[in-house]
Amino acid sequence: MKLNATPRLHAVMKEKGWTQARLAEESGVTQGSISRFDKNSRHGIGTFFLLQRRSA
Incomplete structure (x- = not known):
């Protein structure tokens, strides 16, 4: 399943006042991964839930 989470x-x-670097730090992934995620228009649901769970 693909969704547009951007x-x-x-x-x-x-809302949190976070940069990509801060989101990367909080979620435990690299800033480059956040950047690539941000540039893609559609994402696998697993990636979305990983970011959501780690940054909640």
Whole structure:
């Protein structure tokens, strides 16, 4: 299943005042991974849940 999580990701980052670097630190993935995730328009649901769980 693919979904477009980028708008929600941007909303959460803005709400928390986080940069991509901070999200990477909080979620335990590299900033490069966050950047690639951000640039793709559709994402595997597993990646989305990983980021959500680690940054909640």
